[in-house]
Amino acid sequence: MSRVLIVEDDRQLLRALSINLRARQYDVDAAPDGTSALAVAGRRPPDLVILDLGLPDMTGVDVVHGLRGWCTAPIIVLSARDTQGDKVAALDAGADDYVTKPFGMDELLARIRAALRRASPGDSAPVIRTDAFTIDLATKRVTNPDGDVRLTPTEWHVLEILVRHPGKLIPQKQLLQEVWGPGYESETNYLRVYMAQLRRKLEPDPSRPRHLLTEPGMGYRFTT
Amino acid sequence: MSRVLIVEDDRQLLRALSINLRARQYDVDAAPDGTSALAVAGRRPPDLVILDLGLPDMTGVDVVHGLRGWCTAPIIVLSARDTQGDKVAALDAGADDYVTKPFGMDELLARIRAALRRASPGDSAPVIRTDAFTIDLATKRVTNPDGDVRLTPTEWHVLEILVRHPGKLIPQKQLLQEVWGPGYESETNYLRVYMAQLRRKLEPDPSRPRHLLTEPGMGYRFTT
DNA sequence: CTGGCGCGTTAGGAAGGCGTCAAGATGGCC
């Protein structure tokens, strides 16, 4: 989980940002002005900083300088001002990106992802663990205590759909449609065969599955 | 001096960018479409890419993917479209920044400086070792206990994509598209031939590969 | 009690992917 420091004096915007970031599993710190921003950053070093330029106590460029002295985390500047001079000044001071208000939340989130991706290459690992096996969605790898588990493409496809929604019940129709395509919604046979194969490869006791569960008459469910 | 690749089909804009960048001592390459962009990038690896989304032959997102397969240089996207969806798609594909046309030259130059500043210090040690061979991505050299290994350009291209993502499963489609270009996604023959050649040159026991692995029906994987 | 239904399990044949080899193309270089 990445820690994000939000430096913003507008309470309402701060609230909106915090909620959105927390919903995406970021660890959020907040500071209402430049002085406390530097203090918080020192106490809890952030992985990324979102910095509003219109602060009450000091200019945004000063904050950037203050941070850049010791901190290499990416800085994304927010500002209502849209003049080139402001942007150039902030970027050359050490900021990494400059977003003009009003901005779309989706865009800001994408820029945050891009900045974090560049800063820490390959640490964001969507990996799911159970006590019996581990699934790495990025590298498409499944391991159990004995080592790597070889899955066929169809087996992987079924497993991936289940694992992407942990704990959620997936209807048979949805699985069949996503893996075999529309028109196969009634071939529940296929599902039984492949669920059996997955359980044989992954469950410690395939006849008593603990992670790949059947909900009779409804569908299947993956549980950690 | 940093090398910048400009991918832009608008002659006039290309000219303006080139002049401005050359005046700032950048080494400028240019490509008018996605296909030649990938070709030029392969021949003369850029330190930064400026990519217009409105290309005649392929979508900007495809170009980003094609570059990201083996190239870690920052990518700044230019686009006339200002919708959030476009920005999010480009950034999540691997772009580092998104600038909407019309833009100010000073701002773009500042964003270029910011991108290069972030990219340069963490130049990351581009050398991968296994117990059977060593790969130096910077000098494009491969050595095994017997000395240097001679690879053909295509062999190298395939190997580089795999090695840039250690442990990750690369789908055949992606390899084919990035090495042979779009339109070759179904020529899985090529892959089999070249994987065999790479294994014969690199693996101690080519018939039982330990580093260049096949995941049947899905793709290939490089493991240290 | 009995038949139907859904689920798990197994096995075998068909289809297609994979590794391998070798024979043309292709293009650069002398």
Add this chain to the structure above:
DNA sequence: GGCCATCTTGACGCCTTCCTAACGCGCCAG
């Protein structure tokens, strides 16, 4: 023009994967 390295292309055998059908079991309703 001829030589060489490299890239394409086709053919073959082997092996994996997928589909399909059959059977057994447990559950529930009739």
